[in-house]
Amino acid sequence: MRGKSTTPRKLPTQTRSRQTVATILEAAAQVLMRNGYDRTTTNLVAEKAGVSIGSLYEYFPNKEALVAALASAHIDELIARIDNALQISEEETPSSFVGALIRAGLDAHRVNPALHKVLVEQVPRIGGLAESLDIQTVLQQKIEHGLHERSPHLPPTRARMIALVLETCIEALTHRAIVEKPDWLETGEIEAEAQLLLEPYFQGAL
Amino acid sequence: MRGKSTTPRKLPTQTRSRQTVATILEAAAQVLMRNGYDRTTTNLVAEKAGVSIGSLYEYFPNKEALVAALASAHIDELIARIDNALQISEEETPSSFVGALIRAGLDAHRVNPALHKVLVEQVPRIGGLAESLDIQTVLQQKIEHGLHERSPHLPPTRARMIALVLETCIEALTHRAIVEKPDWLETGEIEAEAQLLLEPYFQGAL
DNA sequence: CAATAATCCGAGTAAATACTCAGCTTCTCA
DNA sequence: TGAGAAGCTGAGTATTTACTCGGATTATTG
Numbered sequence: 526m527r528g529k530s531t532t533p534r535k536l537p538t539q540t541r542s543r544q545t546v547a548t549i550l551e552a553a554a555q556v557l558m559r560n561g562y563d564r565t566t567t568n569l570v571a572e573k574a575g576v577s578i579g580s581l582y583e584y585f586p587n588k589e590a591l592v593a594a595l596a597s598a599h600i601d602e603l604i605a606r607i608d609n610a611l612q613i614s615e616e617e618t619p620s621s622f623v624g625a626l627i628r629a630g631l632d633a634h635r636v637n638p639a640l641h642k643v644l645v646e647q648v649p650r651i652g653g654l655a656e657s658l659d660i661q662t663v664l665q666q667k668i669e670h671g672l673h674e675r676s677p678h679l680p681p682t683r684a685r686m687i688a689l690v691l692e693t694c695i696e697a698l699t700h701r702a703i704v705e706k707p708d709w710l711e712t713g714e715i716e717a718e719a720q721l722l723l724e725p726y727f728q729g730a731l
Numbered sequence: 732m733r734g735k736s737t738t739p740r741k742l743p744t745q746t747r748s749r750q751t752v753a754t755i756l757e758a759a760a761q762v763l764m765r766n767g768y769d770r771t772t773t774n775l776v777a778e779k780a781g782v783s784i785g786s787l788y789e790y791f792p793n794k795e796a797l798v799a800a801l802a803s804a805h806i807d808e809l810i811a812r813i814d815n816a817l818q819i820s821e822e823e824t825p826s827s828f829v830g831a832l833i834r835a836g837l838d839a840h841r842v843n844p845a846l847h848k849v850l851v852e853q854v855p856r857i858g859g860l861a862e863s864l865d866i867q868t869v870l871q872q873k874i875e876h877g878l879h880e881r882s883p884h885l886p887p888t889r890a891r892m893i894a895l896v897l898e899t900c901i902e903a904l905t906h907r908a909i910v911e912k913p914d915w916l917e918t919g920e921i922e923a924e925a926q927l928l929l930e931p932y933f934q935g936a937l
Numbered sequence: 938c939a940a941t942a943a944t945c946c947g948a949g950t951a952a953a954t955a956c957t958c959a960g961c962t963t964c965t966c967a
Numbered sequence: 968t969g970a971g972a973a974g975c976t977g978a979g980t981a982t983t984t985a986c987t988c989g990g991a992t993t994a995t996t997g
Contacts, residue, residue, distance in 0.1 A: 537973095537974090539963095541963080541973090542975090567955060567956080577976045578955090578976085579957080579974095579976055580974075582956060587955075588954095686920075690904065693907045694903060694928070696903070697899045697900060697902070701895065718896060722900070722928070725932065726931065729931070730927075741943090743944090745944075745993095747943090774985085782945075783946045785947065786945050789944070
Protein backbone atom coordinates (compact mmCIF):
# COMPACT_ATOMS: atom_id res chain seq x y z
CA MET A 526 0.00 0.00 0.00
CA ARG A 527 1.84 3.04 -1.28
CA GLY A 528 -0.56 5.90 -0.58
CA LYS A 529 -2.74 6.31 2.42
CA SER A 530 -6.49 6.25 2.16
CA THR A 531 -8.02 9.60 1.44
CA THR A 532 -11.61 8.65 2.17
CA PRO A 533 -13.18 10.71 4.93
CA ARG A 534 -13.21 9.20 8.37
CA LYS A 535 -16.63 10.51 9.20
CA LEU A 536 -19.23 12.42 7.23
CA PRO A 537 -20.36 15.75 8.64
CA THR A 538 -24.13 15.51 9.02
CA GLN A 539 -25.05 18.52 11.08
CA THR A 540 -24.80 22.07 9.81
CA ARG A 541 -22.23 22.93 12.42
CA SER A 542 -19.81 20.27 11.33
CA ARG A 543 -20.30 21.03 7.67
CA GLN A 544 -19.29 24.59 8.47
CA THR A 545 -16.27 23.26 10.34
CA VAL A 546 -15.18 21.20 7.38
CA ALA A 547 -15.58 24.19 5.07
CA THR A 548 -13.54 26.36 7.41
CA ILE A 549 -10.80 23.77 7.63
CA LEU A 550 -10.60 23.46 3.85
CA GLU A 551 -10.44 27.21 3.47
CA ALA A 552 -7.66 27.46 6.03
CA ALA A 553 -5.83 24.58 4.39
CA ALA A 554 -5.87 26.39 1.07
CA GLN A 555 -4.53 29.53 2.70
CA VAL A 556 -1.71 27.76 4.49
CA LEU A 557 -0.88 25.66 1.46
CA MET A 558 -0.59 28.71 -0.76
CA ARG A 559 1.46 30.59 1.77
CA ASN A 560 3.78 27.81 2.92
CA GLY A 561 3.80 25.05 0.33
CA TYR A 562 3.06 21.43 1.05
CA ASP A 563 5.96 20.57 3.33
CA ARG A 564 5.63 23.59 5.56
CA THR A 565 1.91 23.02 5.85
CA THR A 566 1.31 21.32 9.17
CA THR A 567 -2.04 19.96 10.20
CA ASN A 568 -1.71 21.75 13.53
CA LEU A 569 -1.20 25.06 11.76
CA VAL A 570 -4.22 24.49 9.54
CA ALA A 571 -6.37 23.72 12.56
CA GLU A 572 -5.12 26.80 14.37
CA LYS A 573 -5.73 29.01 11.33
CA ALA A 574 -9.22 27.56 11.01
CA GLY A 575 -9.91 28.22 14.67
CA VAL A 576 -10.71 24.59 15.44
CA SER A 577 -8.79 22.06 17.42
CA ILE A 578 -6.48 19.58 15.78
CA GLY A 579 -8.77 16.83 16.97
CA SER A 580 -11.66 18.20 14.96
CA LEU A 581 -9.57 18.20 11.85
CA TYR A 582 -8.76 14.53 12.24
CA GLU A 583 -12.42 13.85 12.87
CA TYR A 584 -13.10 14.42 9.18
CA PHE A 585 -9.76 13.90 7.45
CA PRO A 586 -7.88 10.70 8.22
CA ASN A 587 -4.54 12.31 7.40
CA LYS A 588 -2.80 15.25 5.84
CA GLU A 589 -2.94 13.84 2.35
CA ALA A 590 -6.69 13.43 2.52
CA LEU A 591 -6.99 17.08 3.38
CA VAL A 592 -5.01 18.13 0.34
CA ALA A 593 -6.81 15.58 -1.80
CA ALA A 594 -10.17 17.09 -0.91
CA LEU A 595 -8.86 20.51 -1.84
CA ALA A 596 -7.45 19.27 -5.11
CA SER A 597 -10.64 17.46 -5.99
CA ALA A 598 -12.73 20.59 -5.65
CA HIS A 599 -10.22 22.57 -7.65
CA ILE A 600 -10.23 20.06 -10.48
CA ASP A 601 -14.00 20.04 -10.69
CA GLU A 602 -14.03 23.78 -11.11
CA LEU A 603 -11.30 23.64 -13.72
CA ILE A 604 -13.09 21.08 -15.84
CA ALA A 605 -16.32 23.01 -15.61
CA ARG A 606 -14.55 26.08 -16.94
CA ILE A 607 -12.97 24.20 -19.78
CA ASP A 608 -16.25 22.66 -20.80
CA ASN A 609 -17.85 26.04 -20.73
CA ALA A 610 -15.18 27.68 -22.86
CA LEU A 611 -15.34 24.88 -25.39
CA GLN A 612 -19.09 24.82 -25.73
CA ILE A 613 -19.62 28.52 -26.13
CA SER A 614 -18.11 28.68 -29.58
CA GLU A 615 -19.47 25.80 -31.58
CA GLU A 616 -18.81 27.46 -34.92
CA GLU A 617 -16.96 25.36 -37.38
CA THR A 618 -14.06 27.36 -38.77
CA PRO A 619 -10.62 25.99 -37.85
CA SER A 620 -9.62 29.45 -36.73
CA SER A 621 -12.40 29.68 -34.19
CA PHE A 622 -11.80 26.12 -33.06
CA VAL A 623 -8.19 26.89 -32.23
CA GLY A 624 -9.29 30.12 -30.64
CA ALA A 625 -11.76 28.31 -28.41
CA LEU A 626 -9.08 25.86 -27.31
CA ILE A 627 -6.72 28.66 -26.42
CA ARG A 628 -9.40 30.47 -24.50
CA ALA A 629 -10.28 27.28 -22.65
CA GLY A 630 -6.68 26.87 -21.57
CA LEU A 631 -6.43 30.46 -20.45
CA ASP A 632 -9.70 30.30 -18.57
CA ALA A 633 -8.65 27.20 -16.72
CA HIS A 634 -5.60 29.02 -15.47
CA ARG A 635 -7.63 31.82 -14.01
CA VAL A 636 -9.12 29.56 -11.33
CA ASN A 637 -7.09 30.23 -8.21
CA PRO A 638 -3.66 30.22 -9.84
CA ALA A 639 -1.79 30.25 -6.54
CA LEU A 640 -3.47 27.09 -5.33
CA HIS A 641 -3.08 25.53 -8.74
CA LYS A 642 0.63 26.16 -8.66
CA VAL A 643 1.10 24.44 -5.32
CA LEU A 644 -1.08 21.51 -6.26
CA VAL A 645 0.65 20.96 -9.56
CA GLU A 646 4.19 21.48 -8.38
CA GLN A 647 4.15 19.74 -5.03
CA VAL A 648 1.21 17.41 -4.81
CA PRO A 649 1.78 15.02 -7.72
CA ARG A 650 3.78 12.69 -5.53
CA ILE A 651 0.64 12.03 -3.52
CA GLY A 652 -0.63 8.71 -4.76
CA GLY A 653 -3.76 8.70 -6.85
CA LEU A 654 -3.84 12.43 -7.19
CA ALA A 655 -1.30 12.62 -9.94
CA GLU A 656 -3.68 11.30 -12.55
CA SER A 657 -6.77 13.19 -11.53
CA LEU A 658 -4.86 16.44 -11.25
CA ASP A 659 -3.74 15.89 -14.79
CA ILE A 660 -5.79 18.49 -16.63
CA GLN A 661 -3.55 17.80 -19.57
CA THR A 662 -5.17 14.49 -20.32
CA VAL A 663 -8.70 15.76 -19.83
CA LEU A 664 -8.24 18.65 -22.21
CA GLN A 665 -6.36 16.52 -24.68
CA GLN A 666 -9.16 14.00 -24.84
CA LYS A 667 -11.71 16.72 -25.40
CA ILE A 668 -9.62 18.07 -28.25
CA GLU A 669 -9.22 14.60 -29.70
CA HIS A 670 -12.96 14.12 -29.53
CA GLY A 671 -13.60 17.45 -31.21
CA LEU A 672 -11.15 16.59 -33.96
CA HIS A 673 -12.84 13.31 -34.62
CA GLU A 674 -16.20 15.00 -34.95
CA ARG A 675 -14.90 17.58 -37.37
CA SER A 676 -12.75 15.27 -39.46
CA PRO A 677 -13.87 11.64 -39.19
CA HIS A 678 -11.46 10.65 -41.93
CA LEU A 679 -8.43 11.60 -39.80
CA PRO A 680 -6.49 8.52 -38.61
CA PRO A 681 -6.82 8.09 -34.84
CA THR A 682 -3.06 8.08 -34.35
CA ARG A 683 -2.81 11.38 -36.14
CA ALA A 684 -5.68 12.90 -34.19
CA ARG A 685 -4.03 11.92 -30.93
CA MET A 686 -0.75 13.51 -31.94
CA ILE A 687 -2.38 16.74 -33.03
CA ALA A 688 -4.37 16.92 -29.84
CA LEU A 689 -1.23 16.33 -27.82
CA VAL A 690 0.66 19.08 -29.62
CA LEU A 691 -2.18 21.60 -29.32
CA GLU A 692 -2.81 20.86 -25.67
CA THR A 693 0.84 20.80 -24.70
CA CYS A 694 1.64 24.12 -26.34
CA ILE A 695 -1.42 25.92 -25.03
CA GLU A 696 -0.79 24.71 -21.53
CA ALA A 697 2.91 25.51 -21.66
CA LEU A 698 2.50 28.97 -23.15
CA THR A 699 -0.21 29.89 -20.69
CA HIS A 700 1.78 28.65 -17.75
CA ARG A 701 4.90 30.39 -18.93
CA ALA A 702 3.06 33.64 -19.46
CA ILE A 703 1.68 33.52 -15.94
CA VAL A 704 5.11 33.06 -14.47
CA GLU A 705 6.94 35.48 -16.74
CA LYS A 706 4.49 38.25 -17.56
CA PRO A 707 1.06 37.97 -15.94
CA ASP A 708 0.00 41.08 -17.86
CA TRP A 709 0.01 39.14 -21.09
CA LEU A 710 -3.02 37.26 -19.94
CA GLU A 711 -5.00 40.47 -19.77
CA THR A 712 -3.67 42.18 -22.88
CA GLY A 713 -4.45 39.13 -24.99
CA GLU A 714 -0.90 39.09 -26.27
CA ILE A 715 -0.41 35.43 -25.48
CA GLU A 716 -3.74 34.54 -27.00
CA ALA A 717 -2.77 36.21 -30.26
CA GLU A 718 0.67 34.63 -30.35
CA ALA A 719 -0.73 31.18 -29.67
CA GLN A 720 -3.21 31.61 -32.49
CA LEU A 721 -0.35 32.65 -34.78
CA LEU A 722 1.52 29.51 -33.88
CA LEU A 723 -1.24 26.93 -33.78
CA GLU A 724 -3.62 27.88 -36.56
CA PRO A 725 -1.23 27.18 -39.46
CA TYR A 726 -0.20 23.91 -37.84
CA PHE A 727 -3.80 22.92 -37.34
CA GLN A 728 -4.80 23.78 -40.90
CA GLY A 729 -1.82 21.95 -42.32
CA ALA A 730 -2.43 18.91 -40.21
CA LEU A 731 -5.99 18.32 -41.31
CA MET B 732 17.60 34.25 5.76
CA ARG B 733 15.25 31.92 3.92
CA GLY B 734 17.53 29.21 2.59
CA LYS B 735 20.41 27.60 4.39
CA SER B 736 23.94 27.99 3.19
CA THR B 737 24.96 25.47 0.60
CA THR B 738 28.68 26.17 0.69
CA PRO B 739 30.77 23.16 1.65
CA ARG B 740 31.88 22.88 5.22
CA LYS B 741 35.29 21.55 4.37
CA LEU B 742 37.09 20.93 1.11
CA PRO B 743 38.33 17.41 0.43
CA THR B 744 42.07 17.68 -0.17
CA GLN B 745 43.30 14.12 -0.09
CA THR B 746 42.42 11.57 -2.75
CA ARG B 747 40.60 9.43 -0.25
CA SER B 748 38.18 12.13 0.75
CA ARG B 749 37.60 13.21 -2.83
CA GLN B 750 36.56 9.64 -3.55
CA THR B 751 34.27 9.73 -0.53
CA VAL B 752 32.56 12.87 -1.76
CA ALA B 753 32.09 11.35 -5.19
CA THR B 754 30.60 8.21 -3.69
CA ILE B 755 28.23 10.23 -1.54
CA LEU B 756 27.03 12.25 -4.51
CA GLU B 757 26.47 9.12 -6.54
CA ALA B 758 24.49 7.53 -3.74
CA ALA B 759 22.51 10.72 -3.26
CA ALA B 760 21.50 10.69 -6.91
CA GLN B 761 20.40 7.07 -6.64
CA VAL B 762 18.32 7.62 -3.53
CA LEU B 763 16.87 10.85 -4.88
CA MET B 764 15.75 9.18 -8.07
CA ARG B 765 14.31 6.20 -6.27
CA ASN B 766 12.62 7.99 -3.36
CA GLY B 767 12.11 11.62 -4.27
CA TYR B 768 13.31 14.55 -2.19
CA ASP B 769 11.20 14.08 0.91
CA ARG B 770 11.88 10.39 1.32
CA THR B 771 15.58 10.98 0.80
CA THR B 772 17.20 10.93 4.22
CA THR B 773 20.81 11.85 4.79
CA ASN B 774 21.25 8.70 6.85
CA LEU B 775 20.03 6.58 3.96
CA VAL B 776 22.37 8.29 1.54
CA ALA B 777 25.31 7.69 3.84
CA GLU B 778 24.37 4.05 4.27
CA LYS B 779 23.94 3.56 0.53
CA ALA B 780 27.32 5.19 -0.02
CA GLY B 781 28.93 2.94 2.54
CA VAL B 782 30.20 5.82 4.65
CA SER B 783 29.08 7.04 8.05
CA ILE B 784 26.62 9.83 8.46
CA GLY B 785 29.37 11.83 10.11
CA SER B 786 31.48 11.73 6.98
CA LEU B 787 28.63 13.08 4.94
CA TYR B 788 28.23 16.07 7.21
CA GLU B 789 31.96 16.61 7.05
CA TYR B 790 31.57 17.89 3.50
CA PHE B 791 27.95 18.93 3.18
CA PRO B 792 26.58 21.28 5.85
CA ASN B 793 23.02 20.06 5.31
CA LYS B 794 20.71 18.08 3.13
CA GLU B 795 20.02 20.98 0.80
CA ALA B 796 23.68 21.50 0.10
CA LEU B 797 23.93 17.88 -0.95
CA VAL B 798 21.11 18.27 -3.45
CA ALA B 799 22.44 21.62 -4.56
CA ALA B 800 25.80 20.09 -5.45
CA LEU B 801 24.04 17.43 -7.45
CA ALA B 802 21.90 19.97 -9.25
CA SER B 803 24.84 22.17 -10.03
CA ALA B 804 26.71 19.36 -11.75
CA HIS B 805 23.61 18.39 -13.67
CA ILE B 806 23.05 21.92 -14.91
CA ASP B 807 26.62 22.27 -16.11
CA GLU B 808 26.25 19.15 -18.19
CA LEU B 809 22.94 20.30 -19.60
CA ILE B 810 24.26 23.64 -20.72
CA ALA B 811 27.29 22.02 -22.28
CA ARG B 812 25.02 19.76 -24.31
CA ILE B 813 22.86 22.63 -25.45
CA ASP B 814 25.86 24.67 -26.53
CA ASN B 815 27.17 21.72 -28.41
CA ALA B 816 23.92 21.03 -30.24
CA LEU B 817 23.56 24.68 -31.19
CA GLN B 818 27.09 25.12 -32.47
CA ILE B 819 27.22 22.01 -34.63
CA SER B 820 24.81 23.31 -37.20
CA GLU B 821 25.78 26.85 -38.04
CA GLU B 822 24.10 26.79 -41.44
CA GLU B 823 21.79 29.63 -42.08
CA THR B 824 18.50 28.29 -43.36
CA PRO B 825 15.54 28.92 -41.05
CA SER B 826 14.65 25.26 -41.33
CA SER B 827 18.00 24.09 -40.03
CA PHE B 828 17.99 26.73 -37.31
CA VAL B 829 14.70 25.46 -35.97
CA GLY B 830 15.96 21.92 -36.33
CA ALA B 831 19.06 22.71 -34.31
CA LEU B 832 16.96 24.25 -31.55
CA ILE B 833 14.75 21.21 -31.39
CA ARG B 834 17.72 18.90 -31.28
CA ALA B 835 19.29 20.98 -28.54
CA GLY B 836 16.16 20.65 -26.46
CA LEU B 837 15.97 16.94 -27.03
CA ASP B 838 19.63 16.43 -26.27
CA ALA B 839 19.33 18.32 -23.02
CA HIS B 840 16.61 15.94 -21.95
CA ARG B 841 18.76 12.91 -22.55
CA VAL B 842 21.06 13.81 -19.67
CA ASN B 843 19.89 11.67 -16.78
CA PRO B 844 16.15 12.24 -17.23
CA ALA B 845 15.22 10.59 -13.95
CA LEU B 846 17.41 12.92 -11.94
CA HIS B 847 16.24 15.86 -14.00
CA LYS B 848 12.65 15.04 -13.21
CA VAL B 849 13.23 14.99 -9.48
CA LEU B 850 15.30 18.15 -9.51
CA VAL B 851 12.78 20.07 -11.58
CA GLU B 852 9.67 18.85 -9.84
CA GLN B 853 10.74 18.82 -6.23
CA VAL B 854 13.80 20.94 -5.76
CA PRO B 855 12.67 24.37 -7.00
CA ARG B 856 11.56 25.33 -3.55
CA ILE B 857 15.16 25.16 -2.39
CA GLY B 858 16.27 28.74 -2.29
CA GLY B 859 18.67 29.92 -4.93
CA LEU B 860 18.41 26.77 -6.95
CA ALA B 861 15.19 27.71 -8.64
CA GLU B 862 16.83 30.23 -10.92
CA SER B 863 19.93 28.28 -11.79
CA LEU B 864 17.93 25.16 -12.51
CA ASP B 865 15.96 27.21 -14.96
CA ILE B 866 17.21 25.85 -18.26
CA GLN B 867 14.32 27.66 -19.84
CA THR B 868 15.90 31.04 -19.45
CA VAL B 869 19.32 29.90 -20.57
CA LEU B 870 18.03 28.35 -23.76
CA GLN B 871 15.69 31.24 -24.41
CA GLN B 872 18.51 33.73 -24.21
CA LYS B 873 20.61 31.70 -26.58
CA ILE B 874 17.73 31.64 -29.04
CA GLU B 875 17.20 35.35 -28.63
CA HIS B 876 20.85 35.95 -29.30
CA GLY B 877 20.77 33.74 -32.38
CA LEU B 878 17.73 35.59 -33.68
CA HIS B 879 19.40 38.92 -33.28
CA GLU B 880 22.42 37.74 -35.22
CA ARG B 881 20.32 36.43 -38.08
CA SER B 882 17.84 39.29 -38.24
CA PRO B 883 19.24 42.48 -36.71
CA HIS B 884 16.24 44.44 -37.95
CA LEU B 885 13.86 42.47 -35.73
CA PRO B 886 12.49 44.56 -32.84
CA PRO B 887 13.90 43.31 -29.51
CA THR B 888 10.41 42.86 -28.05
CA ARG B 889 9.45 40.69 -30.99
CA ALA B 890 12.65 38.66 -30.75
CA ARG B 891 12.03 37.98 -27.09
CA MET B 892 8.50 36.80 -27.75
CA ILE B 893 9.55 34.48 -30.56
CA ALA B 894 12.33 33.05 -28.45
CA LEU B 895 9.90 32.49 -25.62
CA VAL B 896 7.42 30.70 -27.83
CA LEU B 897 10.05 28.51 -29.47
CA GLU B 898 11.71 27.59 -26.21
CA THR B 899 8.48 26.97 -24.34
CA CYS B 900 7.04 24.68 -27.00
CA ILE B 901 10.21 22.69 -27.53
CA GLU B 902 10.66 22.18 -23.82
CA ALA B 903 7.02 21.28 -23.28
CA LEU B 904 6.75 18.87 -26.20
CA THR B 905 9.96 17.13 -25.25
CA HIS B 906 8.96 16.82 -21.65
CA ARG B 907 5.52 15.59 -22.58
CA ALA B 908 6.91 13.03 -24.97
CA ILE B 909 9.21 11.64 -22.30
CA VAL B 910 6.33 11.19 -19.90
CA GLU B 911 3.81 9.92 -22.43
CA LYS B 912 5.76 7.97 -25.01
CA PRO B 913 9.51 7.72 -24.43
CA ASP B 914 9.82 5.86 -27.75
CA TRP B 915 9.06 9.02 -29.66
CA LEU B 916 12.40 10.39 -28.66
CA GLU B 917 14.15 7.57 -30.48
CA THR B 918 11.91 7.33 -33.51
CA GLY B 919 12.26 11.06 -34.19
CA GLU B 920 8.50 11.41 -34.29
CA ILE B 921 8.49 14.31 -31.85
CA GLU B 922 11.34 15.99 -33.67
CA ALA B 923 9.39 15.88 -36.93
CA GLU B 924 6.19 17.11 -35.36
CA ALA B 925 7.94 19.99 -33.64
CA GLN B 926 9.50 21.02 -36.91
CA LEU B 927 6.07 20.90 -38.53
CA LEU B 928 4.75 23.20 -35.85
CA LEU B 929 7.58 25.65 -35.40
CA GLU B 930 9.04 26.18 -38.84
CA PRO B 931 5.98 27.93 -40.35
CA TYR B 932 5.67 30.07 -37.25
CA PHE B 933 9.33 30.96 -37.38
CA GLN B 934 9.24 31.83 -41.07
CA GLY B 935 6.12 33.89 -40.64
CA ALA B 936 7.48 35.73 -37.66
CA LEU B 937 10.63 36.98 -39.33
C1' DC C 938 59.67 8.50 13.57
C1' DA C 939 56.99 11.63 16.04
C1' DA C 940 53.66 15.17 15.67
C1' DT C 941 50.21 17.22 13.39
C1' DA C 942 46.57 17.28 10.19
C1' DA C 943 42.97 15.09 7.63
C1' DT C 944 39.48 11.76 7.53
C1' DC C 945 36.15 8.77 9.32
C1' DC C 946 32.98 6.82 12.66
C1' DG C 947 28.17 6.08 14.64
C1' DA C 948 25.61 6.25 18.91
C1' DG C 949 23.11 9.88 20.60
C1' DT C 950 20.45 14.49 20.70
C1' DA C 951 16.97 17.69 19.67
C1' DA C 952 13.30 19.24 17.22
C1' DA C 953 9.50 18.81 14.27
C1' DT C 954 5.07 17.01 13.46
C1' DA C 955 1.45 13.61 12.19
C1' DC C 956 -1.87 11.68 14.77
C1' DT C 957 -4.59 9.68 19.25
C1' DC C 958 -7.87 9.43 22.90
C1' DA C 959 -10.47 10.15 26.97
C1' DG C 960 -13.53 13.28 28.31
C1' DC C 961 -16.43 17.40 27.69
C1' DT C 962 -20.15 20.11 25.11
C1' DT C 963 -23.82 20.64 21.94
C1' DC C 964 -27.45 18.84 19.22
C1' DT C 965 -31.39 15.69 17.89
C1' DC C 966 -35.56 13.38 18.42
C1' DA C 967 -38.72 10.07 20.50
C1' DT D 968 -36.88 16.42 28.55
C1' DG D 969 -33.41 13.24 28.75
C1' DA D 970 -30.62 9.86 26.66
C1' DG D 971 -27.90 8.86 23.07
C1' DA D 972 -25.51 10.64 19.03
C1' DA D 973 -22.64 13.96 16.89
C1' DG D 974 -19.21 17.19 17.45
C1' DC D 975 -15.29 19.37 19.73
C1' DT D 976 -11.10 19.70 22.60
C1' DG D 977 -5.91 19.84 23.25
C1' DA D 978 -2.36 17.84 26.02
C1' DG D 979 0.20 14.02 25.06
C1' DT D 980 2.48 10.11 22.26
C1' DA D 981 5.22 8.01 18.82
C1' DT D 982 7.99 8.43 15.12
C1' DT D 983 10.86 10.32 11.98
C1' DT D 984 15.06 12.59 10.77
C1' DA D 985 18.51 16.31 10.33
C1' DC D 986 22.52 17.01 12.53
C1' DT D 987 26.47 16.83 16.51
C1' DC D 988 30.61 15.47 18.80
C1' DG D 989 34.14 13.05 21.17
C1' DG D 990 37.16 9.98 19.90
C1' DA D 991 39.43 6.35 16.71
C1' DT D 992 42.02 5.71 12.37
C1' DT D 993 44.78 6.96 8.57
C1' DA D 994 47.74 10.08 5.95
C1' DT D 995 51.34 13.76 5.59
C1' DT D 996 55.41 16.12 6.73
C1' DG D 997 59.55 18.03 8.91
